[in-house]
Amino acid sequence: MTPLNFLLVFVGGGIGSVLRYLVSITALRLYGPHFPLGTLAVNVIGCATMGAIAAFAIWRGPGGTSETIRIFFMTGILGGFTTFSAFALDTMVLWERGDVVLAGAYVLISVGVSLAVIAATMAGTRMLLVG
Structure with missing residues (x-):
């Protein structure tokens, strides 16, 4: 991992997060x-983009x-935009x-563990805050 890679993830993640926010508030x-x-x-846009970049990388060969x-795009922008695309790519x-x-x-x-963990965490936090 080079300093440039850290910078690419940092900048790309910021861009992806802003794009996510814009899509979310527009839909709302x-x-x-x-x-x-x-x-x-x-999630759908992120998966489509991740699929296109991954397919391009795979079928265009090493170069x-x-x-x-x-x-920059897959880890940075798409990582900030949606981690669901990484989950979908790992599955594929x-x-x-x-x-x-x-x-x-x-x-x-x-999906099962994530839903169970968020349910348990929300219930535990609610008990701590509300009693």
């Missing part, structure tokens, strides 16, 4: 708070995309290499 203003459309849009571009990598059961387990464990 246009469609209201009844459905998390902003989050859905960010398809530089490490600098991958770090497992699937593409033939580890279908492992891909399915990864999805179930990731």
Whole structure:
């Protein structure tokens, strides 16, 4: 990891976070708070972008995309924009290499554990704050 890589992730992450905020507030203003459309849009856009960059890197060969571009866009911008795209890419990598059961387990464990942890954390915090 070089100082340039840290800078690329830092700047890209800032850009991605601002883009996420803009998409979220735009969706909220246009469609209201009844459905998390902003989050859905960010996740879908992030997955489409991650898929395009990953496919370009894979099928264009070793020179398809530089490490600098991958770090800036995939880790930086998309990392700030949505981590769901990284989850989706990890799942597809497992699937593409033939580890279908492992891909399915990864999805179930990731979603199940994440939901269980947030439910437990919210319940515990509520008990501490409200009694």
